[in-house]
Amino acid sequence: MPDKKEKNDRSGIQVISRAAAILRLLKETQSGLSLGKIADQVDLPRSTVQRITRALAEEKFVISDANGGGLRLGPEISALAGAAQYNIVEHCRLLLTELTQKTGETTDLASMRGIGMVFLDQVPGTHRLTTVSKVGEVFPLTTTANGKACLAALDKATAVKLIKNEWDRNGVETDIADLFRELDTVRETGLAYDHDEHSLGVSAIGFCFRDWGGELHAISVPVPSSRYSKQKTVIEAALKETAANIQSTFD
DSSP: OOOHHHHHHHHHHHHHHHHHHHHHHHHTOSSOBOHHHHHHHHTOOHHHHHHHHHHHHHTTSEEEOTTSOOEEEOHHHHHHHHHHHHHHHHHHHHHHHHHHHHHSSOEEEEEEETTEEEEEEEEOOSSSSOOOOOTTOEEOSSSSHHHHHHHHTSOHHHHHHHHHHHHHHHTOOOOHHHHHHHHHHHHHHSOEEEEEEEETTEEEEEEEEEOTTSOEEEEEEEEEGGGHHHHHHHHHHHHHHHHHHHHHHHO
16 A cells, blocks of 8 residues: 555645646636636536635736736746746757758747747848747747647648637638648648748748747748748758757757
């Protein structure tokens, strides 16, 4: 029979797992959730959820929504996310630099944050005509190479929700089946493409990966469309090599 220490260890691990499930659930809502709704969605007794969220609130991992919408993620989560973002930028900086050296083109690192792609870092290309994006800028999911790469890594239900949300906000009326056929190809090849879709005159190729915590990020190479055809094969080969290198790091 397990001794008291082993039972306590198992109990502690279970509490951490349940707390993580609650935090992941709150990550998906912007308006907050009541204790009852949290309990229903994580399949735990309301009393258990109340004890866990009380402890999380003491550490500022969750807070009460100011508009009475229940509980939502707290400021300490943002602080941890900022630290994680810094780490992923530092971790990928050398890979971005090497990718730019191989292609001569600008290389971007972006992270999937809710309903868009947030640019975290960029290494400028060496050509006279280069593409530049502002770090911190948020780009859409359905018309960018990095966004499509991340959409292809999601389950279909989640991808559909994000796609329809983006299209509804922007008044887009397109057959979603066409996009899903494109995402199927992304999953098969590992690369996603933007052919003048987000910005006229700029094309891009990219791939996505998950970090240690399972968060989705993407590395992409935007290039002026005027030299895209000439550079395409070189960029694809360099991206596949980078993808293999980064995957081995996070596996």
